[in-house]
Amino acid sequence: MSSLESPTPPGPAGPGPGVLAVDVGGTDMKAAVIDQGGNLHGLVRVPSPHDDERPGDVVVDQVAVLAREYATSYPHVELRALGLVVPGLVDDAAGVGLFASNFGWHDYPFGERVREATGLPVAFGHDVSAAGVAEMRAGAGLGANDAVVLIIGTGIAGAVFCEGRPVRAGGYAGELGHAQVPGGFPCACGALGCLETVGSAGAIARRYNLRTGRTVSGAKAVLAASQAGDADACEIWSDAVSALAFSICQLVAMIGTETVILGGGLAQAGSALLDPLGKEIEERLSFLRVPRLKTSVLGQDAGLIGAALRARDLVEKRR
Ligand SMILES: [Zn+2]
Numbered sequence: 481m482s483s484l485e486s487p488t489p490p491g492p493a494g495p496g497p498g499v500l501a502v503d504v505g506g507t508d509m510k511a512a513v514i515d516q517g518g519n520l521h522g523l524v525r526v527p528s529p530h531d532d533e534r535p536g537d538v539v540v541d542q543v544a545v546l547a548r549e550y551a552t553s554y555p556h557v558e559l560r561a562l563g564l565v566v567p568g569l570v571d572d573a574a575g576v577g578l579f580a581s582n583f584g585w586h587d588y589p590f591g592e593r594v595r596e597a598t599g600l601p602v603a604f605g606h607d608v609s610a611a612g613v614a615e616m617r618a619g620a621g622l623g624a625n626d627a628v629v630l631i632i633g634t635g636i637a638g639a640v641f642c643e644g645r646p647v648r649a650g651g652y653a654g655e656l657g658h659a660q661v662p663g664g665f666p667c668a669c670g671a672l673g674c675l676e677t678v679g680s681a682g683a684i685a686r687r688y689n690l691r692t693g694r695t696v697s698g699a700k701a702v703l704a705a706s707q708a709g710d711a712d713a714c715e716i717w718s719d720a721v722s723a724l725a726f727s728i729c730q731l732v733a734m735i736g737t738e739t740v741i742l743g744g745g746l747a748q749a750g751s752a753l754l755d756p757l758g759k760e761i762e763e764r765l766s767f768l769r770v771p772r773l774k775t776s777v778l779g780q781d782a783g784l785i786g787a788a789l790r791a792r793d794l795v796e797k798r799r
Contacts, residue, residue: 491518492778492785494618497560499791500550500600502543503607503783504528504566506582509539510781511546514788515557520781522553528583536577536588539566544597562600563610563791564590565783569651570606578651603790606651610786611778612639613646615741617789619777624739628731629776630656632724632746634682636675642735659730661723679723681746687716703749720746721753725760732761732768743776750775 493514502511505528512523524546531538543564551559568580575591591604612629615621621629621641629639636657640647647653657676664673665683677683681699688702689695691712696702699720705713731737746753754773762770778785 492520492618492781493518493788493792496792497795498557499788499795500547500559500562501784501788501791502546502562502564503610503787504539504564505607505783506567509542510784511543511550512784512788513550513554513557513559514785514792515554520784521557522550523781523784530583532584535580535584536590536593539583540590540593540597543594547598547600559600560795561603561791562594562598563603563605563787563789563794564594565605565607565610565787565790566590567607570604570609571651572605572609572648575602575604601791601794603787603794605787605790606648607783607786608637609639609646609648609654610790611743611782612641612654612741612786614778614782614786614789615639615743615776616641616646618785619782620741620774621739624772626736627739627741628654628656628728628737629741629743630724631744632680632742633744634680636680636744640731640735656727656731659727661726663719663723675723675727679720679727681744684716684720684746687719688713691716699746700749703752707752718756721756721760725757725764728757728761728771729764729768732765732771736769737771738769739772739774741774741776743779743782747775 498515508525509528510525512520529538529542566577569578577585577588577590591602595602608631615629621627625644627641631637638654638656640654658669658674660673661675665677666672667674667677684699684702702713706717758773
């Protein structure tokens, strides 16, 4: 990791104990040391290990290798704990990865296994939930109490906060991508009409390709086509905005969401997404409070910083 050893600018995680953070994504796994000042060091991105026979063990092995390398490369940072976050269904409190379709583990005890493999206390959690906590404590959600962080990419995942507290429900809260919306399509999850079949970046590109017979690489190209006046692109973009507005209004009515933080690839559209979305939400709500829409401040590092914050919480509770 010699080429990646220069420290990044100060402090996204704020002051606290030194920890090691690992964020396992479907494609890439990211890791970094977070020092006592909240600076990230040695940020690495490596392909996430996949093994059909031992899908959990292979991740633990990779984490153990990284932990040894960091301990050697950063002897001046005392690592007090390790924060690990993974996708799928996760039981944070039990330290168990319940299920992840793109890895194949079932009820795998990550917390225990990583602790055995590294000798460090381990804080384990869900990637999007951890990213949400990071946004609330160190990003776009600072000062908000009732908020939802929506990560919109290939699919849609959410982190829900009510009265300042994360709502986890044993791993089942925040699955907004699989809530039904009007005009939704059959979903890979087996249900019909899920939000992510219309409102995700993946759906926008897929629907455009299907409808036009052309092949665009992603939602960004569909947005560009819509801005150039392509009627199909305009309709598909507007369907996505309507579906997202529908689901956000449901949240507002149910739990009084006051702030919606948008992350993931689609949020990079900025005002091309936020302006029509905000307008449609406002039109749909009567007396209810219209939520503030914001884009993620921590971006792709949110999950990693969230993993670090979880690890620090573990250390600080033990003091
Ligand atoms: Zn679904």
